[in-house]
Amino acid sequence: MATAVSVRDLRKSFGGVRAVDGATWGARAGQITAVLGPNGAGKTTTIECLEGLQRPDAGTVEVLGVDPWGAGPQHRARVGVMLQEGGLPTTSRAVPLLRHLAALYAAPVEPDELVTRLGIDAFARTTVRRMSGGQRQRVALAAALLPRPDVLFLDEPTAGLDPHARLDVWDLVRSETARGACVVVTTHSFEEAERLADHVVILAAGTVVADGPLDQVRAGRTLEDVYFELTAQATR
Numbered sequence: 001m002a003t004a005v006s007v008r009d010l011r012k013s014f015g016g017v018r019a020v021d022g023a024t025w026g027a028r029a030g031q032i033t034a035v036l037g038p039n040g041a042g043k044t045t046t047i048e049c050l051e052g053l054q055r056p057d058a059g060t061v062e063v064l065g066v067d068p069w070g071a072g073p074q075h076r077a078r079v080g081v082m083l084q085e086g087g088l089p090t091t092s093r094a095v096p097l098l099r100h101l102a103a104l105y106a107a108p109v110e111p112d113e114l115v116t117r118l119g120i121d122a123f124a125r126t127t128v129r130r131m132s133g134g135q136r137q138r139v140a141l142a143a144a145l146l147p148r149p150d151v152l153f154l155d156e157p158t159a160g161l162d163p164h165a166r167l168d169v170w171d172l173v174r175s176e177t178a179r180g181a182c183v184v185v186t187t188h189s190f191e192e193a194e195r196l197a198d199h200v201v202i203l204a205a206g207t208v209v210a211d212g213p214l215d216q217v218r219a220g221r222t223l224e225d226v227y228f229e230l231t232a233q234a235t236r
Contacts, residue, residue, distance in 0.1 A: 004182035009059035019045040021206035032183045034193040037203035080149030084156045090129035105147040114142040133160035190224045204234035
């Protein structure tokens with residue numbers, strides 16, 4: 001399994017605040033990598049650098065061997081991005097929006113397939129601004145899946161979803177790795193990480209405090225226990 005996402009000695013500050021302080025980790029094709037950490041740990045900043053939305057102050061990030069900050073459209077078409085909030089035009093309805101986005105790619109997933117699998121047809125006539133948080137999450141996930149991406153970044157993909165919808169999303173995410181994609185999921189849910197992840201990265205105070213296969217990181221304990229021990233040590 002090739003390394004699809006690489007973060008090496010990443011540093012990023014905002015004013016006098018160091019959001020990421022020398023983080024190094026990677027994610028492989030055909031695997032789900034869960035990135036966990038408390039608020040302010042640097043998760044979002046790191047992922048935004050990988051998505052080309054932020055430019056590192058120092059260090060390097062690569063997605064499919066390319067610096068995402070200067071990546072061209074062909075590279076960007078190979079990367080799916082699901083933001084936790086925003087990114088969808090608020091006056092659009094789900095199905096026309098997904099069909100429009102699909103037309104931008106050479107060989108997209110059939111939008112109606114995603115509409116059915118994610119239950120979007122139940123609110124197909126609702127505009128984005130009137131959707132619930134969970135409904136917007138489903139549309140955002142569908143949009144990220146449309147191009148059949150080689151790398152998929154998902155920020156809190158099941159936030160606001162009911163248990164049944166959460167299971168549907170997990171099944172979809174697993175199907176992406178089955179076809180060889182690299183999936184990077186940021187989450188606050190230990191259950192989600194335990195159920196989905198092949199590989200876990202835990203961040204605290206802008207640094208990596210754990211990085212490895214899920215069973216190796218847990219070392220016979222619960223992921224929750226390991227997480228709280230390591231993040232507490234890093235912030236003392």
